[in-house]
Amino acid sequence: MKNLNYYIMAGLLALVLISFGVSHLVRRQMTEGELRLEIYADGQLYQTINLSEAITEEIKIVNADGHYNVVEIENGRARIKEADCPNQICVRAGWISQPGQIAVCVPNKFNIAVKGKSNKVDAISY
Amino acid sequence: MKRWSLVISLLFILFACSGCKLNSAQLQEFSDEKFVMDTLVQVTVYSDDKQSGKEALDKAFAEFKRINDLTDRFPKEGKNTSASSDVIRINENAGIKPVQVGSDTLNIVQRSLYYAQLSGGSFDITVGPIMDLWGFGKDEQHVPSDEQIKKALSLVDYRKVIVDADNGTVYLQKPGMSLDFGGVAKGYATEEAAKILRELGIKHAIINAGGNVYALGARPDGSPWRVGVRDPRDGEKLIAVLSVKDTSVVTSGDYERYFEQGGVRYSHLIDPSTGKQARDLIQTTVVAESSTDADILNKPLFVLGQQRGMSFAKGIQGVGAIFVNADKQVTFTDNLANQLEFTGGGDYQIINQK
Numbered sequence: 001m002k003n004l005n006y007y008i009m010a011g012l013l014a015l016v017l018i019s020f021g022v023s024h025l026v027r028r029q030m031t032e033g034e035l036r037l038e039i040y041a042d043g044q045l046y047q048t049i050n051l052s053e054a055i056t057e058e059i060k061i062v063n064a065d066g067h068y069n070v071v072e073i074e075n076g077r078a079r080i081k082e083a084d085c086p087n088q089i090c091v092r093a094g095w096i097s098q099p100g101q102i103a104v105c106v107p108n109k110f111n112i113a114v115k116g117k118s119n120k121v122d123a124i125s126y
Numbered sequence: 127m128k129r130w131s132l133v134i135s136l137l138f139i140l141f142a143c144s145g146c147k148l149n150s151a152q153l154q155e156f157s158d159e160k161f162v163m164d165t166l167v168q169v170t171v172y173s174d175d176k177q178s179g180k181e182a183l184d185k186a187f188a189e190f191k192r193i194n195d196l197t198d199r200f201p202k203e204g205k206n207t208s209a210s211s212d213v214i215r216i217n218e219n220a221g222i223k224p225v226q227v228g229s230d231t232l233n234i235v236q237r238s239l240y241y242a243q244l245s246g247g248s249f250d251i252t253v254g255p256i257m258d259l260w261g262f263g264k265d266e267q268h269v270p271s272d273e274q275i276k277k278a279l280s281l282v283d284y285r286k287v288i289v290d291a292d293n294g295t296v297y298l299q300k301p302g303m304s305l306d307f308g309g310v311a312k313g314y315a316t317e318e319a320a321k322i323l324r325e326l327g328i329k330h331a332i333i334n335a336g337g338n339v340y341a342l343g344a345r346p347d348g349s350p351w352r353v354g355v356r357d358p359r360d361g362e363k364l365i366a367v368l369s370v371k372d373t374s375v376v377t378s379g380d381y382e383r384y385f386e387q388g389g390v391r392y393s394h395l396i397d398p399s400t401g402k403q404a405r406d407l408i409q410t411t412v413v414a415e416s417s418t419d420a421d422i423l424n425k426p427l428f429v430l431g432q433q434r435g436m437s438f439a440k441g442i443q444g445v446g447a448i449f450v451n452a453d454k455q456v457t458f459t460d461n462l463a464n465q466l467e468f469t470g471g472g473d474y475q476i477i478n479q480k
Contacts, residue, residue, distance in 0.1 A: 043160060077362070086265035089382060094361040100354065101362070104166045104336075107265075111159075111166055121354035121367055122345070123168075125377040125411060126337035 035099065035116040037078045039071060042109050051076050051097070051114065067108045078112055079103060100124050153330065153346045158183045162190040163312055165336030171323060172330040172346045182326045186319040186333065193315035196230055197307040199254065200263065212296075213305050217254065221301030226294055234307060234314050235289055235296055237418055242284035245426035245438060250398035254304025255281040259401075262394045263308065267385040269392060275401040282398055308394075312338045313376060313421020320417065337382075340374045340417045350465070357472050358409035358450050365456070365474060366411075366448065369465045374417035378424035379409040397429045406431030406451055412439075413446035413462060423447070432457060450474065 035051040041061050056074040058081065063069075069090065070082040077097035080090040083105055090105035096114050100121055104111040156179035157170040169186045173179035195210045199217070208214045212231035219225050227235075238251040255278040261267035270278075286299040298305070307314075312335045320340045323331050331342040332351055341351035350369035357363040358379045368375055380393035380403075397404045410427045414420040423445060427435040432449045439447040439459055446462040456476045458466060468476055 040159075087383070092361070092381070097362055098364075102166065103361075106161060106164050106166070109161050121352045121364070122170075123332050123334045123339045123341070123351070124337070124354040124356055124364065125334075125339045125375045126356035126361075126379070126382070 035076065035097075035114060037071075037073065038113050038115055040111050040113070049073060049078075051078065051116075054078075061110065063108055063110060065108075069105055069108055069110045071112055078114070080105060080110075080112060083108060083110075154179060156180060156183055158187070160187050160190075162187065163194045163315060163335065165312065167336070168334045169319070170332050171328050173328060178326065182323055182328050182331075185322050185326065189319040189322050190315045190335070193230060193311060193318060196228060197234070197311040197314075199304070199306055199308075213307060216296050216298060217304040220298035220303040224288065224290060224293075224295035224297035227296050229294070230314070230318070231296065232289070232291065232294055234310055234418070235287065235305075236291070237314075238307075238310055238422060239284055239287060239289065241419075241422050241426065244442075245430070247284060247398055248426035248429040248438075249309065249422060250282060250284045251305050251307065251310065252282050252284050252287060252298070252303055253396065253398050254306040255279075255302065256396060256398070256401045257306050257308065257394070258304075260392070260394075260396065262383060263306075267392065269387050279401045282401070309425045310418060310422050312336060313374070313416075313418045316340045316374065316421075317417040338374075338376050338417065338421055341370045342372065344371045355411050355448065356409075357469075359454075360472060363471045364469050365409075365450070365472060366466055366468045368411075368413060368462070370413065373413060373415060374420040375411065375413050376417065376420040376424055377409060377411045378428050381408070395425070395428050404429040404431070407435070407449055408452055409448075409450040410435065411448040413448075413465075415444060419445065 037049045037051045038045060039047045041063050046061060054073045059071045061069050067084050069080050072079055072081040077095045079095045080103045083090050085105050085107040090103050093103035096103055099114055099116045102111055102113040153172040153174055155170060155172055159166055159168040167190050169183055171179055171182045197213050198211045199213050201214060212227040216225045241249050257263055259270045259274055259278045281300060281302045288297040316333050316335045316338050319333055320342050323342055329343045330346045333340045339353050345351055350371050353368045353370055353375045354364040355366045355377055357365040358381055378395060380395060383394035384391050393403055395404055407428050410424050412420040412423045427439060427447055430438055432451045435449055436457060439445055446459045448458040450456050454474045456474050457478055
């Protein structure tokens with residue numbers, strides 16, 4: 001009987017410890033939140049890339065209508081390098097690297113955004 | 127021993143549960159983005175309940191869609207846009223007859239005419255013909271001849287917009303005239319979407335409609351929202367940060383919609399009196415309680431230029447403004463002093479006028 005009690009207590013202790021550990025981990029992930037690049041095609045999340053660890057690469061995304069945007073990633077930043085849209089506003093947006101920054105291609109319904117925790121700004125007026 | 131262990135276990139369980147409860151009562155962030163009104167609209171709301179948070183987002187986007195359909199100037203393929211868009215019907219009936227419109231359109235027209243008058247025509251919603259001539263809105267931009275500009279300008283005159291508020295009609299007196307809500311619709315939609323969020327009980331939210339920002343309430347922790355203003359010559363950087371509550375921040379610049387011909391930049395920010403680009407400034411930012419006002423006011427400020435724009439802005443109660451001219455000199459209205467910080471990036475020269 002005494003033994004059983006020990007087991008119950010040990011079990012409960014372990015449970016509590018584990019739950020604390022998990023919640024701590026989750027919280028840490030949320031606050032640290034490394035910079036990531038989110039690529040959206042046709043309004044849907046297409047790909048997420050860890051910007052801090054990203055290697056130099058180019059990704060070509062073709063949308064449902066056959067139009068394309070080329071995303072270039074290097075050194076903690078990203079841009080829309082090329083697009084077949086008529087106004088080229090997205091290409092002109094240039095490099096983005098801070099949380100909250102976006103480059104948008106309205107004609108191709110395509111955009112990239114830098115996400116991550118930042119105490120800098122909540123929105124950018126442009 | 128038995129009792130002791132039991133008490134401890136119970137204490138642990140209680141402790142763990144109180145932790146859960148505290149967490150679930152906290153505000154959660156709900157965020158979504160959609161392409162509406164020819165731009166990317168981002169909405170973030172805070173709610174303690176998942177369902178109300180999602181509902182708030184859906185209703186905010188639905189409002190953007192509704193205002194877009196009402197104010198769209200160009201007929202869309204396969205859609206009976208003249209039935210849905212007040213603007214298309216007003217333009218189709220220019221010089222023919224007054225058109226019955228909804229209260230939103232009436233509000234937008236009245237607000238626009240008010241500022242057109244106040245700014246002596248530096249802002250004008252009848253710029254449709256001149257925007258078409260330059261090809262803005264249709265992505266077929268080119269520099270028109272002076273002759274063409276003169277001809278189009280004869281159709282630009284806000285004084286020829288006749289509003290009958292009692293009967294809810296709008297009439298353009300001359301055939302060929304056309305309204306263009308490009309300088310006001312996003313601001314109006316942002317304001318209406320924010321109203322809906324408030325009605326749904328949302329206390330903290332931020333809307334960004336293609337750079338047209340509205341900060342509802344404060345941040346969930348009570349501190350002001352921080353809204354960055356883009357560096358006009360480096361899209362990767364910010365020129366300034368504004369701390370705001372229940373306020374709209376809207377920026378206009380020559381770097382968004384423009385084309386180049388013969389090495390010259392032609393932006394969509396056109397002076398309604400000359401039919402050509404306003405070139406004194408490269409960026410204006412307006413801070414105002416109403417997002418409609420903030421959106422509209424950028425245009426006359428940009429057109430009037432740094433000096434005259436400053437005196438115009440100072441004359442309007444509750445409005446703040448930041449001006450960046452082509453020589454990278456920055457001025458701002460004094461009422462922003464306590465909420466504005468410059469990042470120090472770029473080689474901008476902050477010269478404030480008293």
